[in-house]
Amino acid sequence: KQEVTQIPAALSVPEGENLVLNCSFTDSAIYNLQWFRQDPGKGLTSLLLIQSSQREQTSGRLNASLDKSSGRSTLYIAASQPGDSATYLCAALNNYGQNFVFGPGTRLSVLP
């Protein structure tokens, strides 16, 4: 059974810092891994999706990497801004079954 964890659970940084959020999964037989952002009381916004054949994806100040062999994905945020404050979730789609397994999220606060 796939399990997804995220470290740290919460993170507070001053504006302008570069930061890394971590996502670990127990079953490396994943098809893709998707990163989301969630604002309080809202739905999820897709940030990046990395397919199993890819090593990384980039969008603006965001870069996500995937290492299936070690069961890890990282989300790198460059030059953080107060508007980046949100909860960031990763979700793994397994090769078998077709539903996503989510991590518990990392709550990020970027202080002005």
Added chain:
Amino acid sequence: DTGVSQDPRHKITKRGQNVTFRCDPISEHNRLYWYRQTLGQGPEFLTYFQNEAQLEKSRLLSDRFSAERPKGSFSTLEIQRTEQGDSAMYLCASSLYGGDPYNEQFFGPGTRLTVL
């Protein structure tokens, strides 16, 4: 493309009542997922449809829960005889199976259920 929509956004009900939620996916998406999310946790998978067929159900989906997707368009999630433990955010997502990138999910705003 207006994205995934859900209705209602908020629902307050008394224990024992039945509630029904609706999800309208992105129009060309053939897969539709339902998740439940409680405070401080990631979404937990409940069930998903490919077109009108319900292909998988989680053990979390007790007999009091039922979902439909008639004609492969919108979907409804019904909870019968609600319990206080059903209080949560119910999220709907849709994706294009076989699309590029493969099965990227897009979420609606959610329906927040409070059972008194």
